Amino acid sequence: MKAKVTAHSRYVISDIDNRLYGSFLEHLGRAVYTGIYEPDHPTADEAGMRRDVIDLVRELDTPICRYPGGNFVSAYNWEDGIGPKDQRPTRLDLAWRTAESNQVGIHEFADWAEKANTEMMLAINLGSRGLDEARAFVEYVNHPGGTEWSDLRKANGRADPWGVKLWCLGNEMDGPWQVGHKSAAEYGHLANETAKALRGFDKSLELVVCGSSHSNMPTYPQWESTVLQATYDQVDYISLHMYFDNYEKNTAEYLALPEKLDRYIGTVSGVIDYVKSRSRSKRDVKISFDEWNVWYHERKQDAARMAEWDWPHAPRLLEDIYNFEDVLQVGCILNTFIRRSDVVRIACIAQLVNVIAPIMTEPGGAVWRQTIYYPFKFASTMGRGTALQLDVDCPTYDADIAPNVKYLDIAGVHDGDAGTLTFFAVNKSGSEVMDVDLSLERFGTAKSVEHTLIRHDDLEAKNTKDNPNAVTPEVGNGARISEGGLTLNLPPYSYSVVRVQL
Ligand code: AHR
Numbered sequence: 001m002k003a004k005v006t007a008h009s010r011y012v013i014s015d016i017d018n019r020l021y022g023s024f025l026e027h028l029g030r031a032v033y034t035g036i037y038e039p040d041h042p043t044a045d046e047a048g049m050r051r052d053v054i055d056l057v058r059e060l061d062t063p064i065c066r067y068p069g070g071n072f073v074s075a076y077n078w079e080d081g082i083g084p085k086d087q088r089p090t091r092l093d094l095a096w097r098t099a100e101s102n103q104v105g106i107h108e109f110a111d112w113a114e115k116a117n118t119e120m121m122l123a124i125n126l127g128s129r130g131l132d133e134a135r136a137f138v139e140y141v142n143h144p145g146g147t148e149w150s151d152l153r154k155a156n157g158r159a160d161p162w163g164v165k166l167w168c169l170g171n172e173m174d175g176p177w178q179v180g181h182k183s184a185a186e187y188g189h190l191a192n193e194t195a196k197a198l199r200g201f202d203k204s205l206e207l208v209v210c211g212s213s214h215s216n217m218p219t220y221p222q223w224e225s226t227v228l229q230a231t232y233d234q235v236d237y238i239s240l241h242m243y244f245d246n247y248e249k250n251t252a253e254y255l256a257l258p259e260k261l262d263r264y265i266g267t268v269s270g271v272i273d274y275v276k277s278r279s280r281s282k283r284d285v286k287i288s289f290d291e292w293n294v295w296y297h298e299r300k301q302d303a304a305r306m307a308e309w310d311w312p313h314a315p316r317l318l319e320d321i322y323n324f325e326d327v328l329q330v331g332c333i334l335n336t337f338i339r340r341s342d343v344v345r346i347a348c349i350a351q352l353v354n355v356i357a358p359i360m361t362e363p364g365g366a367v368w369r370q371t372i373y374y375p376f377k378f379a380s381t382m383g384r385g386t387a388l389q390l391d392v393d394c395p396t397y398d399a400d401i402a403p404n405v406k407y408l409d410i411a412g413v414h415d416g417d418a419g420t421l422t423f424f425a426v427n428k429s430g431s432e433v434m435d436v437d438l439s440l441e442r443f444g445t446a447k448s449v450e451h452t453l454i455r456h457d458d459l460e461a462k463n464t465k466d467n468p469n470a471v472t473p474e475v476g477n478g479a480r481i482s483e484g485g486l487t488l489n490l491p492p493y494s495y496s497v498v499r500v501q502l
Helices: 051-060 071-075 106-115 131-142 148-155 184-201 222-231 257-278 299-308 324-339 373-382
Strands: 002-008 012-015 022-024 064-067 091-093 098-100 119-124 166-169 206-210 237-244 286-294 344-350 359-361 367-369 386-388 391-393 408-415 420-427 434-441 448-455 479-482 485-490 494-501
Touching (some): 022 286, 051 359, 051 367, 051 373, 064 344, 106 119, 131 148, 166 184, 184 206, 206 222, 237 344, 257 324, 324 373, 324 408, 324 420, 324 448, 324 494, 373 448, 373 494, 408 434, 420 434, 420 485, 448 479, 479 494, 485 494
Parallel strands (some): 022 064, 064 119, 166 206, 206 237, 237 286
Antiparallel strands (some): 002 391, 012 386, 091 098, 359 367, 408 420, 420 494, 434 485, 448 494, 479 485
C-alpha cells in the first residue's frame, strides 16, 4: 500500500499546549491506595509514596494531573483529607461504592505531584456541594495567609500557597449517574456563579466547565450550548470525555473510532463559535479533553462486582490490562489531539496508575508499564512544538462509524528550538506494509532520522506482572532520508515514531 504525505514548514495547525499530555488520578480502586501511596511498600518514601511509581510517572513527563475525580469528586468533602491522619474520617464513596479512608488528601497529593514533576489540576465538588465549599477550597489552596482557611493550611504544615491555576467546575454533571446530577440550565447557573466567585478571588484562574460525558449522551450537544451560554464570559475551557472500546473484536471498526472523536471535537468547536457569536464575546473558550482512554476490558465484570460488594477500601477496580491493539488506538487518539491542538489545549489520559492506566502496580510488589504507556510517553516527550497541517493521500476503508477512514494515521510536530520534526504514524492495515513518500518542504536538510517501532504478531499481546515486556518499542529500520524528504516503510498493524534532526 502506498501513501504520499507532504509537510510544509508554513502549513501549521497551532502551537501545542504541553498540557495536551496531561493525566488524571482519582480516588478510585487502587489508583491512590497501593497505586501512588503505599507506606509499607519497600520503595515508599518518608511520605508513604511509592518511589518506583514516581519514577515511571516522571518518565512520562505529564505536565498536569487532574485530581481527585472523576465521579468521586461529586460527593467528596475536601476538608476530610486535611489535618492529622489519625483524625480523618472514613467515608462512603457513593460513586464507586467503596470506603474512603482519607489518608491521602490535598497535602499528600500536592507533595506527590511535586515529586512526580507534574502540576495539579483540581476538581471542585459541584454535585453534593456548591459555591461556598468551592471558594473555601480555593482559598485554602491558593491564599498566602491571614484568613481562617489559609492559616489552617499553614497549621497543617504547608506555609506557602500552592498557586493552582487550573480548576474544574465539577465532573460530568450531564450524567444521571453523577451524585448531584443537574440539568444543563441548573448546572450552567451554578457553574457561572461559582466561576464568578472564584474570579473574585483571582481573575487569572483557568476554569473548566463540564461539557458532555461522551458524544452518545442524549443531551449532547444541546448541553454544551446551554451551559456555555450561561458561563461563556467566566470560563476558559469546556471539558469533554470519551472512552473507546472494542467489545465486537473488530479491529477495523475499533481503529475507526478516532473519526468519531474528531467529529465530537469539531461539533463542540462549532458550538463554542456559535455561543461566542451569540454572546458578542471576544473571549476564546477552548476544549479540555480531560478524560480519554480505552476502557472495556474489565468494564462489565467490574459493574457486576461493584453491585455485590460491601464497601471495600481500595479494591481492584477498572484494572484493564491493555494489549497491542490498544497501542494502535492510543496512538490514533493522540494523533487526533495533535491535529486538533488549535482547539484542544488540554487533554488528560484517564487514568494514570492502576485504574484504566498506563502504569500498574502490585501491592507490596512490582510496578510495570502497560502497552499503552509507550505511545503516551512518546507523544508527551516528543510531541511538543507546533502541530503541522499534513497533506495525506492514502487508501481508505469504509467503517460503520465513518466512511473513508485512512489506513495511515499520521501527525507531525515541528520543534523549531530543537530543530526536530517528529511524525507519529499508525498503519491500520493488518495485511499490507505502508510505503510512505513523505516530502519535507521548506524545512532545510534532514541530517539524520530515527525510527522507533512498536509491533507484535498478536493484537492481544499484553504486558503483565509476570511478563512485563511482551510489547515494547524497538529500533526500527523503516525510515530513510530521500531526496526532498523521507521514505517510510511501516509494517502492517504498527505504531511508529519517526524523528528527524534538521
Ligand atoms: O475515569 C473513570 C470515570 O469515568 C470517572 O470517574 C468519570 O468521570 C468517568 O465517567
